[in-house]
Amino acid sequence: MDKFETFTGIAAPLPIINVDTDMIIPKQFLKTIKRTGLGVNLFDEMRYDDNGNEIPDFVLNQPAYRDAEILISGENFGCGSSREHAPWAIKDFGIRTIVAPSYADIFHNNCFKNGILPIVLPQDQVDVLMKDAEKGQNARMTVDLEAQTITSSDGEVFHFEIDSFRKHCLLNGLDDIALTLEKVSAIDSFEAQAGQARPWV
Amino acid sequence: MSPKTLYDKIWDAHLVDTAEDGTSLLYIDRHLVHEVTSPQAFEGLRLAGRKVRAPEKTIAVPDHNVPTTADRVNGITNEESRIQVEALDTNAKEFGVHYYPVSDVRQGIVHIIGPENGWTLPGMTIVCGDSHTATHGAFGALAHGIGTSEVEHVLATQTLIQSKSKNMKVEITGQLAPGVTAKDITLSIIGKTGTAGGTGYVIEYCGEAIRSLSMEGRMTVCNMAIEGGARAGLIAPDETTFEYIKGRPHAPKGAQWEAAMEWWKTLYSDDDAHWDKVVTIRGEDIAPVVTWGTSPEDVLPIDAVVPAPEDFEGGKVQGAKRALEYMGLTPGQRLQDIEIDTVFIGSCTNGRIEDLRAAAKILKGKKIKPGLRAMVVPGSGLVRAQAEEEGLAQIFQDAGFEWRLAGCSMCLAMNPDQLAPGERCAATSNRNFEGRQGRGGRTHLMSPQMAAAAAITGRLTDVREMMTPEPEPA
Ligand code: SF4
DSSP states (O other), X not given: OOOOOOEEEEEEEEOOSSXXXXXXXXXXXXXXXXXXXXXXXXXXXXXXXXXXXXXXTSGGGSGGGTTOOEXXXXXXXXXXXXXXXXXXXXXXXXXXXXXXXXXXXXXXXXXHHXXXXXXXXXXXXXXXXXXXXXXXXGOEEEEETTTTEEEOTTOOEEEOOOOHHHHXXXXXXXXXXXXXXXXXXXXXXXXXXXXXXXXXX | OOOOOHHHHHHHHTEEEEOTXXXXXXXXXXXXXXXXTSHHHHHHHHHHTOOOSOGGGXXXXXXXXXXXXXXXXXXXXXXXXXXXXXXXXXXXXXXTOEEOOTTSTTOBOHHHHHHHTTOOOTTOEEEEXXXXXXXXXXXXXXXXXXXXXXXXXXXHHSEEEEOOOEEEEEEEESOOOTTOOHHHHHHHHHHHHOTTTTTTEEEEEESHHHHTSOHHHHHHHHHTTGGGTOSEEEOOOOXXXXXXXXXXXXXXXXXXXXXHHHHXXXXXXXXXXXXXXXXXXXXXXXXXXXXXXXXXTOEEETTSBOOOGGGSOTHHHHHHHXXXXXXXXXXXXXXXXXXXXXXXXXHHHHOSHHHHHHHHHHHTTOOOOXXXXXXXXXXXXXXXXXXXXXXXXXHHHHHTOEEOOSSOGGGSTTSSOOOOTTOEEEEOSSOOOTTTTSTTOEEEEOOHHHHHHHHHHSBOOOGGGGOOOOOOOO
């Protein structure tokens, strides 16, 4: 996984609560064999009409937000099924950070496994950032994970909380596999000992 | 030593490492893989230049996308399905894992072929990128579903990062009445505890009615633990378990069998073990049931009527309203008056030989209602072969059923076997969610016996009316 570095990017406003994984990526896209390439289908049903044409009103279709790297949204973001295709689509589109008052548990977990930072802020602070994001292309915010801050285009700084282990993993680009492989000698010795105790396995 | 549950014992025996915050690294004995949730995991390994740590403990099979008609030998027509299956062909070969391709007679639903070939053994930790992995708990194994990142993690490290669940005991006492099956047990439990009743728990099923079940029946019970919200469900191994395993291709033999038996016999919950939650149901109180709504908890005895939204409380009022609308049902309507268009006997819940025997027993010498679409999809090629040998295939075909090849089939709408909008199906599978069997399709879950009875009458039917009474023992 890439290291999560401080960046400044465009923030897109999506003022909806309970954004579910079916909205993020509908089930007809689960037949893919790749993690990548799902970005074009992100928010498919909100983004395209029945003929596959872009719906101009949808935020990510608007010229100002086509290159958004931050998404500001409502509570319980990512509810629904456990499909990892949801964070894959978000990441593939280019979004690296989501800001919302709360997230569904599995989705929240899946974000970290895919290098996405889901920031939790109180509703009133999310409201301020939402307003800021509505300014369009100039609404460039800065995300600093090390300092645990997101700064609005007006220079207003918001501090967020994050689990220190997860922060460490994102900052260093460590995925779970890399971390577990650091314990490979423990796995080796477990395997040797279990192989003795239960040789039929 | 403090008393332990069966779950505690298996957990402790597989603990590689525990961090300060309680997060543990658990060793995985068997990793089952299918085509839908694995391609990205294999791709991840390839990109990182990693190998499968224990290919000999990894078993792959295509099942979800596979057509179940004979013409599948000519290849899969749906482009995306074909690519997913071909990706598994390639990945299995490249990474050297055990593989049962579509052309292999042993191919079938991943949760059927694991036990059938002796891969599933008591005391093991078993995972698969599929929520119905709980099925394998019937052998006293700790088995549960995982996400794709976790599939990759297990492939690379043969371990899983886990925190421990709580212990829940579900006891089914006494005996089942005639016409009542393992499917009725498992649906009735969910009807009682709800789809979130098991959230945060690993369930152990016990009691006389569970002990009396065959391995097939036990697998049906554990299969739906996930529908009750539990991470896994398990049943302590006993003579029935050992009898089933003995002689299977990958089961231990000779001295290894003896050594395994010695350990397996210690796999039970200690008398004074601590349970965080206990649910008890009298076996005699369980009736043949069907689902009426769009959640597996929407369960009622077959002689009941369709409920009204007002019968419920809280958010369920709205939920029931929406379900009734989707299902096209009216409160007060007798369940037995609900007419169906399709019957599906199969899936990892009820696609085993005993399920087919039970359905065939009802269908013998009878015909399905004219105009009905009815299909039997054996859970594996071996189940299919055995059913043909026992003459069951003939009974199904004579009755008017289609006799299919093995796969997930109409359990989920990822292959050609699907419901059309508004079509109503009596199904032996495990999920009745909106669109599960095809967009707009309506699913009623039930046992294979009940599905067979429904095929004959063309409506939901009480199987007890069709059963020839067993002769009284002299
Ligand atoms: S039969 Fe159905 S529930 Fe079972 S593995 Fe296949 S799709 Fe999943």
